[in-house]
Amino acid sequence: MGDVRRKYGFDPYLALIVAVGQMVIARGASWGQRDREPLDPYAYALLLVGPLAVLLHRRFPLLTTAAALAACDLFLIAGYAYGPSFISPGVLLVLLVVRGRRLMAWFMAGMTLASFLSYAWMVGNRDIFHSVWILTSIMLLMVVAELARIVRERRAERERTAEEESRRQASEERLTMAQELHDVLAHNISLIHVQASTALHLIDANPEQARSALATIKTASKEVLGEMRSVLDVLREGAPRSPTAGLDRLDELVERSGMEVSLERVGSRPLPSQVDRAAYRIVQESLTNAARYAPGSEVSVRLEFADGELVVQVSDTGATTPAVLSESGSGNGIPGMRERASALGGTLVAGPAGPGFQVEARLPLPEETS
Template identity: 85%
Template sequence: MGGVRRKLGFDPYLALIVAVAQMVIGRGASWGQREVREPLDLYAIGLLLVGPLAVLLSRRYPLLTTAAGLAACDLFLIGGYAYGPSFISPAVLLVLLVLRGRRLMAWVMAAMTLLSFLAYAWMVGNRDVFHSVWILTSIMLLMVVAELVRTVRERRAERERVAEEEARRQASEERLTMAQELHDVLAHNISLIHVQASTALHLIDANPEQARTALATIKTASKEVLGEMRSVLNVLREGAPRSPTAGLDRLDELIERSGQDVTVRRVGSRPLPSQVERAAYRIVQESLTNAARHAPGAAVNVRLEYGERELTVRVADTGSGAPGALSESGSGNGIPGMRERVSALGGTLVAGPSGAGFQVEARLPLPEETS
């Protein structure tokens, strides 16, 4: 409802507050100044209600309403009514002009307010210089406070805008990361499913037990694919937290499900940043996928070297004389995807033939260990 009222150009709550304040203060001031000022009558009450009405319509008619509020204040003073209550509306209207970005109009109307108050003081014979300085100081203080409030609000809005843009950027980067990881998971597991399905079909009559093992691997791989897809979709739809990201602690599970002859050697050990560990896992995963696709039956050696300044991941296969069942089905994005992932962390990746086989070597920079 508040947004609708703003679109229509109304400020009912502020106008109501100003009306109540002027009437209450007007009653008190009138009683306190009853010996020197005129008591409130219908005409005075009508003038006090002009200000709240001007506040109500100030968003739509800023100049007209501010002039009307100032005129009502001057007429209230000329009528001989109590000092105090009629000053509220002009002050509120001037502040609203500043806060809404109409600064030039606000300062011009502030100057008009100053001139009208000084003219009234001289008209009633109050020509004290200190009184004039007090009027000037009061109006200047009001405008300076309004400018300070406007500055604070603008800076806060700018900070919120920057924070919102940063949040959108981070969300976009997170979606890109999830898409890349989803690609890696799908590529690896679908390749694995294809290889194991081919094995099962080939052995289902001659060796049912080994075929059963291949089918069990297919079940596990398909379950992981479905789980990863569900996790990503939940994030995209609801912003729900993701399941734990794959890391090197799941490397043995990855190798077991791959069904390949894989040897893993670790040189050294140290804690790794999550993004580095995730990248290393995905590199091994993609390399195993490429080996299964292009060199089925080849032995694969995985070497992880934990250095002081970098983690080296080396995956090499011995090659295979048989053509890969999936050698023509790849998207061609495996190695470029690995290279982009490594480059994003400030590392390097080299991939190419090595003897009869193929080798992938990635170097991922590590932060210094803290004692």
């Protein structure tokens, strides 16, 4: 039924409800109003015009509303019981308002008022209070319809807002995953490349050091596969996501970097997960850049837990051997680190420092609760 309504513009459920309601009320009203004409085939035919108009209302709004009003007037003029014939015009007026055809709805409401008042005067009922009652009833119906329209539009607006927010969050999540994948791949692939070059260079002259480089390649490849699986698992609904790398794994990161790295921590305190992840990725990307552009240099990593911020500083002393990967970078390393810092309300400065290079990030921290 839902497909029929969407494809052809029919309302079978509502039409059936109106048909049953009019028939039941007509029998009761006819039994209670003995002075009116009893129901006959002509009366039932007029009562079926309204449900048929409701069925076709989406495709022919003005024509069906006018047809239902005409059937209602004919039902009254024929002398049948008051009540059942009013249902279809009322439903159609409400549908016009709710579906956004307000001007047409108010025009047809005026036509309904004119026809009802004309019938009352025609049968000799010229009581001013009866006329006011008819006017009030139609106005009340239209006010209720307008309120229903407002409620419907506000609900639709809330749904649109929720959908836009959902799309925005999904876009942010995709951006985060892309950034995570970039950091993971850039660091580990660069490390694998450097170690592979070292192994090839030393495999004959120094097999033990070459073996160590190959072991580092094995560890790095396992790490990149694990982290990629962790990030991509988010794309599968309900899939668990393993904890993202943080500063607790910094020693492991330094160990497998293949460079001389000194690590210094000044102070300590629990960190929010976003800050913890960002600090780790900044150190990781900085080590990647050092391996790519400054091979053979000495690298120092300093973490300072100052008041209200975490200062991450990574500096190198400059390349001592040719930078075999200097032309293979993506160019997104430093901008990506700066974006991570900015997203947390922090700053990141990167540039030459003497013969080497230095990255310094300042990430704000919430106040510690006692």
